[in-house]
Amino acid sequence: MSRARIYGLIGNPIQHSLSPVMHNAALSCLKIKAKYKLFPLEEKELRPFLVNLKKKNICGLNITIPYKERVLQFVEGYKSSAVSAIGAANTIVVSKKWGLKLFNTDYLGFSAHLKELKVNPKKAAIIGAGGAARAVCFALGKKKAQEVSIYDIDKFRSLALMERFNQIFPRTQFVAAESIAALRLGEKDILINASSVGMKESDPLLVDSTQLHPGLFIYDLIYNPRKTKLLKLAQEQNFSHANGLGMLLYQGVEALNLWISPKCAPVEIMRKALERGVKKL
Secondary structure (H helix, E strand, O other): OOOOEEEEEEEOOOOOOOHHHHHHHHHHHOOOOEEEEEEEOOHHHHHHHHHOOOOOOEEEEEEOOOOOOOHHHHOOOOEOHHHHHHOOOOEEEEEOOOEEEEEOOHHHHHHHHHHHHOOOOOEEEEEOOOHHHHHHHHHHHHOOOOEEEEEOOOHHHHHHHHHHHHHHOOOOEEEEEOOOHHHOHHHOOEEEEOOOOOOOOOOOOOOOHHHOOOOOEEEEOOOOOOOOHHHHHHHHOOOOEEEOHHHHHHHHHHHHHHHOOOOOOOHHHHHHHHHHHHHOO
16 A cells, blocks of 8 residues: 655745645645644754655645755756756655755746736835745746836845856846835836745844835735735735735645646635635634
């Protein structure tokens, strides 16, 4: 009797994740003998964990904070062209023949959600310069945005993104901003929070109402809590906004298609599972 396949999420912290709700609903719908689990890992545990995936019958993984960039150091072999360009991965496919293969479905998830929202930004501002921000920059470059300004508390991270993506997308101007004010939100049509600021109740609100305007779409990649302080501010001002639940859905769809087979993911089943999960938060 064959063992059940295992899929899952690695990162830290991950207790808040809705990925198991979404993927287990999909696996059940597809009648696949498999389970999606959470694997919270300390950094020292990352390499040993990845070495033993086949022994544990783990066939695929998602990767979240803080390992989207670091995992590239620990996985040799195939990396998709998007992973190489972005410098971060969020999906691992465990191949019996080829070993571990790295992909990035975050940028596809972000792009698909923007399309669903009918948002086509030309001038963007991003807070944060980690793995998620890299995927967002890549997506915006693909969408031929005119300008992307990036702010991170660590200026070297935002400078690194500016240099990387100006080389990849010469028709898009990537700028490293030295402060939130230097993002020049008054000139932008989308603000994206790609940092972890907002996940905790004690986290500060990084912008104030005077910096927002009706033509600015406010997008927070955080989906738990459903309404961060940033999104509550947008709601109070009656400005268009969205959290990252749609991005989570569509990156999950693309990951499942990589793990199982192309176009197999039951999108609406996964969407409804997420909607039920969000109500329980």
